[in-house]
Amino acid sequence: MMEKKRDQAKRLKVLLATLEKTQVEFAREIEKTPQAISKYFAGGGMSMDVVQTICARYNVSYDWLMNGEGPMFRDEQEKPVQKEANLLDRAFDELRNRMSFLERQLDTKDEQIRWMMERMGKSEAYPGDAAVKKLGFQKAGKLRELILNERLRA
Numbered sequence: 001m002m003e004k005k006r007d008q009a010k011r012l013k014v015l016l017a018t019l020e021k022t023q024v025e026f027a028r029e030i031e032k033t034p035q036a037i038s039k040y041f042a043g044g045g046m047s048m049d050v051v052q053t054i055c056a057r058y059n060v061s062y063d064w065l066m067n068g069e070g071p072m073f074r075d076e077q078e079k080p081v082q083k084e085a086n087l088l089d090r091a092f093d094e095l096r097n098r099m100s101f102l103e104r105q106l107d108t109k110d111e112q113i114r115w116m117m118e119r120m121g122k123s124e125a126y127p128g129d130a131a132v133k134k135l136g137f138q139k140a141g142k143l144r145e146l147i148l149n150e151r152l153r154a
Helices: 001-020 023-029 035-043 048-058 062-067 076-119 126-133 138-153
Strands: none
Touching: 001 023, 001 035, 001 048, 001 062, 001 076, 023 035, 048 062
């Protein structure tokens, strides 16, 4: 029984390598913790729910995952589609991370402008806030620069 679980763990590792997934990505996608995936990799048994989720989500053959029989994927032609989907998932994650980073930078710049205005004795609200929300990221930096230049001249 232990040998069978170790073989399943090896196949799970092969699957992740084939799908080009990290343990963390895989865990998130099947709604498990990275610790649970590590347990499976170490030969800890997977519940039937986990096996069914993996087979359904990635079109993996149950016989291959559990017993090492037959092809890895139920329909070998669908594997490239899954690879493309994985690339899109990664691209969206990267885009989401970049947007979050830019939002934090923008917030920091807002705080710096407010601080400078307070130091200059300009206590009214920063006029860029509403305009920035209206125009969005693309023009926000230029707008802030124009407003700051106007404030410094006044």
